[in-house]
Amino acid sequence: MLKPAILLQAYELMATARAMSELYDANKSVCRYVHSTSRGHEAIQLATGLQLQPCDWMSPYYRDDSLLLATGFTPYELMLQLLAKRDDPFSGGRSYYCHPNSKDPDKPSIIHQSSATGMQTIPTTGLAQGIQFMEKKLPDQLGRTTEGYLPIALCSFGDGSATEGEVSEALQFAALKQLPIVYLVQDNDWSISASVDEVRAMNVFDYAAGFKGLKRLQCNGSDFEQAYATMQEAITYCRTIRRPVLVHATVPLLGHHTSGVRKEFYRSQEDLDLHALNDPLPKLRKTLLATGFTQVELDLVETEAASRVAQDFEKAQQADEPPPGTVADHVFAPTSVKEESGQRTPANGEKVMMVDAALHAVEEIMETYPEAILYGQDVGARLGGVFREAATLGGKFGTERVFNTAIQEAYIVGSTAGLSALGLKPIVEVQFADYIYPGLNQLVTELSKSCYLTNGKFPVQMVLRVPTGAYGGGGPYHSGSIESTLLSIKGIKVAYPSNAADMKGLMKAAFLDPNPVVMLEHKGLYWSKVPGTDEARKLEPDKEKFLPFGPAPTGIPGQIPKIQKGKKGFHIYE
Numbered sequence: 001m002l003k004p005a006i007l008l009q010a011y012e013l014m015a016t017a018r019a020m021s022e023l024y025d026a027n028k029s030v031c032r033y034v035h036s037t038s039r040g041h042e043a044i045q046l047a048t049g050l051q052l053q054p055c056d057w058m059s060p061y062y063r064d065d066s067l068l069l070a071t072g073f074t075p076y077e078l079m080l081q082l083l084a085k086r087d088d089p090f091s092g093g094r095s096y097y098c099h100p101n102s103k104d105p106d107k108p109s110i111i112h113q114s115s116a117t118g119m120q121t122i123p124t125t126g127l128a129q130g131i132q133f134m135e136k137k138l139p140d141q142l143g144r145t146t147e148g149y150l151p152i153a154l155c156s157f158g159d160g161s162a163t164e165g166e167v168s169e170a171l172q173f174a175a176l177k178q179l180p181i182v183y184l185v186q187d188n189d190w191s192i193s194a195s196v197d198e199v200r201a202m203n204v205f206d207y208a209a210g211f212k213g214l215k216r217l218q219c220n221g222s223d224f225e226q227a228y229a230t231m232q233e234a235i236t237y238c239r240t241i242r243r244p245v246l247v248h249a250t251v252p253l254l255g256h257h258t259s260g261v262r263k264e265f266y267r268s269q270e271d272l273d274l275h276a277l278n279d280p281l282p283k284l285r286k287t288l289l290a291t292g293f294t295q296v297e298l299d300l301v302e303t304e305a306a307s308r309v310a311q312d313f314e315k316a317q318q319a320d321e322p323p324p325g326t327v328a329d330h331v332f333a334p335t336s337v338k339e340e341s342g343q344r345t346p347a348n349g350e351k352v353m354m355v356d357a358a359l360h361a362v363e364e365i366m367e368t369y370p371e372a373i374l375y376g377q378d379v380g381a382r383l384g385g386v387f388r389e390a391a392t393l394g395g396k397f398g399t400e401r402v403f404n405t406a407i408q409e410a411y412i413v414g415s416t417a418g419l420s421a422l423g424l425k426p427i428v429e430v431q432f433a434d435y436i437y438p439g440l441n442q443l444v445t446e447l448s449k450s451c452y453l454t455n456g457k458f459p460v461q462m463v464l465r466v467p468t469g470a471y472g473g474g475g476p477y478h479s480g481s482i483e484s485t486l487l488s489i490k491g492i493k494v495a496y497p498s499n500a501a502d503m504k505g506l507m508k509a510a511f512l513d514p515n516p517v518v519m520l521e522h523k524g525l526y527w528s529k530v531p532g533t534d535e536a537r538k539l540e541p542d543k544e545k546f547l548p549f550g551p552a553p554t555g556i557p558g559q560i561p562k563i564q565k566g567k568k569g570f571h572i573y574e
């Protein structure tokens with residue numbers, strides 16, 4: 001049996017979570033944001049949160065308010081987000097309830113959490129990828145647990161989300177690379193109104209069996225002691241053996257799906273009664289009574305929790321609103337590259353093709369920054385990119401810094417959010433512009449909004465190289481131009497150089513920019529083989545060349561009507 005102090009702590013937190021859920025429901029009109037609460041899921045969440053340490057990273061989902069309480073967030077702090085208040089510690093009042101992010105030194109860190117179900121598995125697996133890289137290359141920059149162990153990542157999501165394609169990409173990568181991550185799947189049998197028999201051929205425990213090397217555990221997540229023992233096994237395995245593990249926890253859903261989607265809309269009384277049998281609160285109370293606590297003591301715990309929660313709610317309602325003038329803050333983090341620097345045409349410089357200018361820029365970056373890594377399809381040493389745009393880099397910097405990935409555009413793009421949060425600087429590649437679409441979801445949903453919705457805490461520093469446009473008979477799926485699609489995304493930057501010198505300077509600026517930057521690299525200009533593109537070859541600028549975004553030099557002026565008629569898709573810089 002667990003120590004009475006832990007059981008009591010869990011009971012206090014559980015009573016607090018229940019009081020919050022009941023209070024929110026009774027005050028629906030006051031709550032600014034739609035919200036879900038952990039009612040029914042409390043035991044597994046508390047068992048998890050109580051065993052994480054401040055050096056760890058965790059990604060809670062929208063139903064994880066008990067997980068947040070267990071790691072030290074107060075009801076008042078959570079309510080500030082519910083009520084969209086200025087001092088909401090997560091988003092400054094810009095994102096809805098239980099969408100946390102944190103750099104608090106006394107708690108596990110949390111990167112941006114979107115509302116998109118299952119999508120956080122990729123950025124969070126990117127965190128584990130980054131932790132593993134740093135273990136090998138930059139161990140001094142990682143924190144340690146009180147016992148001296150290295151950090152782990154924990155990713156929590158619902159069973160309904162486990163059927164998303166992105167989850168498969170994340171599990172595949174974690175199993176392949178044996179990453180230090182715990183996936184916690186909370187299975188309440190429902191995916192809003194869709195029942196398990198409608199949405200899945202197997203539960204996530206059976207599904208995960210296909211990912212060789214991913215340890216699997218199962219538990220009754222409504223039983224605190226069982227949940228604690230299972231999470232202890234999972235976390236200890238991940239911490240000490242440094243391998244991935246998935247926990248499938250069955251739980252009842254006692255509250256509503258959200259404050260808007262009410263349980264009585266779609267659940268039968270029989271189903272509600274069945275779930276009520278597994279309420280974790282009376283179960284834990286029974287355990288506490290068996291260890292010697294009295295009814296009176298436990299009643300007091302509940303009434304005190306309810307009164308603290310009520311006081312916090314009063315106080316949170318009085319808190320200040322975000323000033324309207326700050327609404328556009330944090331779309332981007334400020335970049336240090338503001339002025340053009342370095343030599344554009346150094347003495348003794350040689351003319352280079354655009355593809356080599358890009359390659360040399362990345363090479364110089366990797367020589368200077370040990371935290372820079374490059375990955376994507378076929379960019380590893382064997383080929384160095386299907387356009388040879390990464391040739392020699394794999395051989396020069398080794399497989400830990402330059403490597404091939406599977407055909408997983410979502411993982412390639414989305415994992416950078418995790419790496420960037422750790423201070424690493426990923427450069428990744430999507431092989432053809434036409435295939436950015438499977439990764440576009442991560443770019444929009446996770447990366448582009450991260451800086452804004454974390455109130456500036458987690459801008460995503462990454463460069464996405466994208467060979468684009470027509471060259472050599474690529475046909476409809478290898479010649480696409482995507483710039484107009486990208487330009488509609490707020491929170492990313494797009495660079496589209498027209499010549500080798502700009503390519504080098506912009507690639508360097510993109511690398512140092514703290515925001516996500518897409519480098520469009522036109523294949524028709526890469527080698528200057530297409531008639532009329534010879535001017536894309538330029539003298540190679542020196543190592544110090546940085547070309548800031550925004551003040552681009554004018555190319556050939558007066559071409560606008562031709563561009564509008566589609567006769568000239570790019571400017572040639574003179």
Ligand SMILES: Cc1ncc(C[n+]2csc(CCOP(=O)(O)OP(=O)(O)O)c2C)c(N)n1
Nearest residue numbers: 063115116117158159160161188190191192
């Ligand atoms: C990508 C995406 N599609 C749809 C939704 C709408 N949605 C929100 S919650 C939810 C059900 C999720 O079920 P599950 O993962 O089992 O978690 P639960 O809410 O049951 O805890 C859906 C479909 C969403 N948020 N994101």
